[in-house]
Amino acid sequence: ASVLVEGLRRAGRDLNRERFVKSLESLNKYDPQGYGPAVSFGPDRRAGARGGYVVELERGRGLVPVSGWIALD
Numbered sequence: 001a002s003v004l005v006e007g008l009r010r011a012g013r014d015l016n017r018e019r020f021v022k023s024l025e026s027l028n029k030y031d032p033q034g035y036g037p038a039v040s041f042g043p044d045r046r047a048g049a050r051g052g053y054v055v056e057l058e059r060g061r062g063l064v065p066v067s068g069w070i071a072l073d
Contacts (some may be wrong), residue, residue: 002032003039016035047072 003024008015009025027048029038039048054067 002036003027003030004028006032 007020007028010026011019012023024041025043026041026055028040028042030040030048031038032062037049041048051071053069053070055063055064056066058064
């Protein structure tokens with residue numbers, strides 16, 4: 001969700017598909033604030049991360065990883 005919000009923020013008020021795609025393509029090593037690894041997009045790169053973690057929401061701590069990195073095959 002953090003990547004979506006950042007893409008919308010960068011696209012601005014006159015949102016359309018083209019502006020949104022260009023705003024996502026401008027993300028380079030974007031840090032989703034602890035919700036996952038840094039992600040990058042571009043005209044030829046449509047997958048932001050090649051894996052992820054299983055996380056748990058803990059009161060007072062937020063999202064806490066409960067697994068190691070799970071790579072996509």
